[in-house]
Amino acid sequence: MRAHQIRFIVLLLVVPLGAYSLFVVYPYVWAIGISLTEWRGLATPPSWIGLANFAAILGDPGFWNALRNNGVYLLFVPVVTVTLALVLAALICQRCTRLTEFYRVVFLFPQVMSIVVVAILWGYAFHPRIGLLNSALEVFGINGPSWLGDPNLAQASLVAVIVWNSVGFHTALFIAAMRAVPETYYEAARLDGAGNWRMFRDITLPLLRDPVRTSLMFMAFEAFDLFAITRIMTGGGPNHATDVLATYVYDQAFSLSRFGYASALAVVMFALMLGFSAVMLLVMRENKVEFA
Amino acid sequence: MSVFTVSRRTVLKGGAAALGAMALSPLAALAQTARFPIAEAARNPLNLAEGTAIEGIFFEGGYGIDYINHAADVMKELHAGTQISVTGIQGVADRLRPRFIAGNPPDVIDNAGAGSMDTSALRTEGQMADLAPLMAAPALDTPDKTFAETLFAGSQTGGVYEGKQVSLTAPYTVHGIWYDQALMRENGWEYPRTWSAMLDFCETLKSAGHTPWAYGGRNAAHYLVRGIVYPLIYKLAGRQAVDDIMTAKEGAWLKPEVLEAARMVAELGKGGFIMDGSEALSHTEAQAEWLLGGAVFYPCGSWIENEMRDVIPQGYEMTMSPIPGPTEETFNSVLAVGSETFFVPSAAKNITGGMEFLRCLFSRSTAAFYAETAGVIMPVQGVEVETLSSAVKSAMAAVTEAGEDVFPLDLPYQAVWQAWGALSPELLQGRLSPEDYVAGIEEASASARQAA
Structure with a gap:
């Protein structure tokens, strides 16, 4: 590479890397520092307490509760979303017509909407007295439950909203992938007497392996966050039934003024994410070998 | 001039x-x-x-x-x-x-x-x-x-x-229980002056087609404590008990009278006296429902009239009384701060x-x-x-009648307020026993004490 090319590249990278260091790397490092202190987030400087915060996390039922809720999301959200998206995409692609394009656009709507708007709208849908859901149930004489007020229903209600919000995007991805499958494969299969289900299972699905895996990963990372939707729709309630790590960290810091402890929680969350990403990368690599 | x-x-x-x-x-x-x-x-x-x-x-x-x-x-x-x-x-x-x-x-x-x-x-x-x-x-x-x-x-x-x-x-x-005095007068009802009379009255209300109580569990469930649980603790156990709560003293929530107060409040849930869906409403939603006849009683502080000014129906005589205690003698004491x-x-x-x-x-x-x-x-x-207004008059009258029996609530610990908000709806819905309720708040109180 010539000198002026390198200069050009460096010049291009300075601004984004500088911004990244200032707004991402620096706060991370700073948070790790604060996690070793006790700090009320006021003017008195943080005081060093070593690893005491991390020891406290291990015995904090609030942390384990939030982690378990993240785990529940991790278990359900990716699988449900991707399965549903596959079914929808397959149904739409049964016959690729001009309507397919229309559906692709319609399915993208929820993804385009701000998550804040989605959360508020669904909050109304779940409203126990004037909500869409309970009004509909009332028609059948059913006294609807208090979706977001019942600890046994709140998280399931949120899963429904998250799936609704993301399923369209993945459907659109899968439609695109399905249309890329050469029609000749299906023709050949049909000549051999294969039915729709058989073709889906043995042709479409194997050829969609890559986009499906990408979608699963994408949703798995999403399951680790979910701050906005939780904060707006339930605030982590009722009685912490929908707390996730992100809202728990926020609560410890900004409601209870425990910034040192909250930073330690954030560091743990960071480590968990890092570990999870490493596992995911490994899984990907194994598969690549298989293809090679 | x-x-x-x-x-x-x-x-x-x-x-x-x-x-x-x-x-x-x-x-x-x-x-x-x-x-x-x-x-x-x-x-x-x-x-x-x-x-x-x-x-x-x-x-x-x-x-x-x-x-x-x-x-x-x-x-x-x-x-x-x-x-x-x-x-x-x-x-x-x-x-x-x-x-x-x-x-x-x-x-x-x-x-x-x-x-x-x-x-x-x-x-x-x-x-x-x-x-x-x-x-x-x-x-x-x-x-x-x-x-x-x-x-x-x-x-x-x-x-x-x-x-x-x-x-x-x-x-x-002034904190207490708010209702429409006009509704009471029209039906020839009197605000109950003991807890057992309150439970009986809630039955009367139910059979007359009214829902007795509403609250906003989504963000204002602590109103239940400030309006009902905490005053009941004062009425059952006196000033020292509420002072211990305010200072997050060890064991403040483990006294038998405090458990008794939690039991009494749980009876409102058991009797089916709470408006459906209250636990998922915000305070303003619950207050609007209450004013439009969705419920008869609402526990709140005396800011409620000003807060809901635009929604109060014509002829609604907003009035406050203290929560009734175990005996007639304890009726007058009131929380004002x-x-x-x-x-x-x-x-x-x-x-x-x-x-x-x-x-x-x-x-x-x-x-x-x-x-x-x-x-x-x-x-x-x-x-x-x-x-x-009738609202302010009734609030000030309650303070006057209470005389020396006015007690404060100055609790500087967010952790305890948070526990009140999280646990109180569970107590009313019957998902949490009074024993677990007071234990949960004692725990929050202990963590606040350690952090301070």
Whole structure:
């Protein structure tokens, strides 16, 4: 590479890397520092307490509760979303017509909407007295439950909203992938007497392996966050039934003024994410070998 | 010229807050601003330098912001050269924390509402300035009295930390059970005066097609504690028990009387007396439903009239009574306390300016303005009011009838408030036993004690 090319590249990278260091790397490092202190987030400087915060996390039922809720999301959200998206995409692609394009656009709507708007709208849908859901149930004489007020229903209600919000995007991805499958494969299969289900299972699905895996990963990372939707729709309630790590960290810091402890929680969350990403990368690599 | 006229006025007096008529003493010999007469000694006792800037940031909630603006106007007239800026905000902690960290807080703050700063953290860090000079200064518009002497007796003890007055609370708020007196009259009903009578009355209401109780569990479930559980604890176990709760003393929630109070409250849920869906409503949603007839009773503080002013139906006679206790004798005792915390940060640039603003805010002029425009009571003695709504009248009558039996709630620990909000709906829904309920709050109380 010539000198002026390198200069050009460096010049291009300075601004984004500088911004990244200032707004991402620096706060991370700073948070790790604060996690070793006790700090009320006021003017008195943080005081060093070593690893005491991390020891406290291990015995904090609030942390384990939030982690378990993240785990529940991790278990359900990716699988449900991707399965549903596959079914929808397959149904739409049964016959690729001009309507397919229309559906692709319609399915993208929820993804385009701000998550804040989605959360508020669904909050109304779940409203126990004037909500869409309970009004509909009332028609059948059913006294609807208090979706977001019942600890046994709140998280399931949120899963429904998250799936609704993301399923369209993945459907659109899968439609695109399905249309890329050469029609000749299906023709050949049909000549051999294969039915729709058989073709889906043995042709479409194997050829969609890559986009499906990408979608699963994408949703798995999403399951680790979910701050906005939780904060707006339930605030982590009722009685912490929908707390996730992100809202728990926020609560410890900004409601209870425990910034040192909250930073330690954030560091743990960071480590968990890092570990999870490493596992995911490994899984990907194994598969690549298989293809090679 | 005085803005006060003397006839047909009600005078609000402190402490026991007796309602009675008292004529305003003549103030002819005094100098005056455009608004009210003012003694020379009361003009600038804190020696505020002219030309300084004062910045105030205030929680703007159910009580509005008009009274803050009024106090600012009073102060502008008093100190023509100073620049005063006042701002109303919500989410006080999020907005002001960066300024505390930067060592640049405003000169006076109203810390209240959802997302307020942890008062105990502010206190233990010494972030609140000692208000001693203000307390000893001559009051703005009550002649021959110090500022401290004009406040309702005993109304500011919650703001004393390590022997220093570091914050003031206002508006004076009476907490109890709110209902429509017109509905009661039309049906020939009487507000029940014992707990068992209350449960019987809830049955009566149910058979008449009414839902007895509503609350907003999504963000205001702590109203259940402040309106019902906590007063019941006072009625069952007396002052020491509630003092222990306020100081997060070990075992405060493990006393048998406290468990009994939790059991009593759980009976409301067991009897099916709670409006469906209450646990998922915000306080304003629940209050709107309650006003439109969705429920008969709502536990709340006396800001509710001002907060819901636009929604109150024609003919609704908003009235407050204390929660009935185990016996007739315990009926009258009532929770009354300043509901928002005003303080001057010790790191403020203009501490004197902040205190001077508080002197204008806790003045008869501002108090009279506030009572007349919004029916809200500042804890300032000798304020004259032309008319009082049924809501304010009933709240003040409750305080009068309680006499010495008025008790406060000054709990500076967010962790405990949070536990109240999280656990109370579970108790009412029957998903949490009274035993687990008090144990859960004791736990939150312990963690608050350790953090302080």
